[in-house]
Amino acid sequence: MSRRTSLVLTSAGVIAAGALAAVVALPAAADWYEHRHEQSDDYATGAEAKKDRASVPRWLADDAASVRYAMKTTGGERLLKADLPGGRLPAGCEPAAPAGAKPPQITAECFPEGAESKAAARCGLYYAYMDGTTLYAWQHNDDWIKDGART
Template identity: 35%
Template sequence: MARRPRTLAVVALGGLAALTLSACGGLSESLEERNDGHTKTYAFDTGKAGKVDEVVPSWVPDDAATVQGIFRTTGMERLLTYRGSLDGLPADCTTVSAENPLIPQPEREGFTADDFRTDATLLAAWWPDGQEKASTVMCGKWWISSDGEDVYAFTPELTRVEIEKQPTPEGK
């Protein structure tokens, strides 16, 4: 009878070791993501396709083409681009002016504009340096600009979010 508890203990320890080793694989993946600045990217052929997957914001026109984006999973910053124009933006988007300056528009309770950075910290090959400062329209928290048929959009990051090192995108 003494053998049975020992056998159960060995089986239990073996299972625990396997569980620990499998958790290390997950931990390794998390560290790899952390080294990449906790960023995720997406791409859709159209604005409509991105909305079906609930990734692309509702203000992006359905007929927007070549929609690409990057976001930080640990913060609020987003970069987005598409081929199209500003003509298809909803009526509640507002033009930047002296009366409606380009400042962060917190959508969550407890935050003010002072809680946000105003420069893009995410890196993408398709995002021109300083493009966020060229924004001429705001749709909620999004700062939007265009350059020819390229439309760019940005949401500011909180100052308290750590900006981790990101790989330099190809083409930058």
């Protein structure tokens, strides 16, 4: 094999390996880029969640269990799922079907799609509903900004 043939074959191999790496890496990089400002945590109780993160709503009952919380660090988008003893909305929540509930702007595996169609309460800036003893609540960035972008 000539030196030129060897150089061509080596170059082709390097290019093919680079293309394969790009095919594998680009979707992972795109996913990272899209979700890079999202954080999520699981907590045993509402008290633990509120102690760990100032942005967890204060109206969440301390004895709420299996709390899952997701947020964007670049705005006011929040998701909250928790099991509530007694299956009742927390104090500070107003039962009412909010007209024009805005959909969540972030997603999480634990949070159902189409939640806005089930909104049955407002808990502070959050839209919310109960499914048995499970509370699903979300905060929309627009409402957060209108309120002065606190937490």
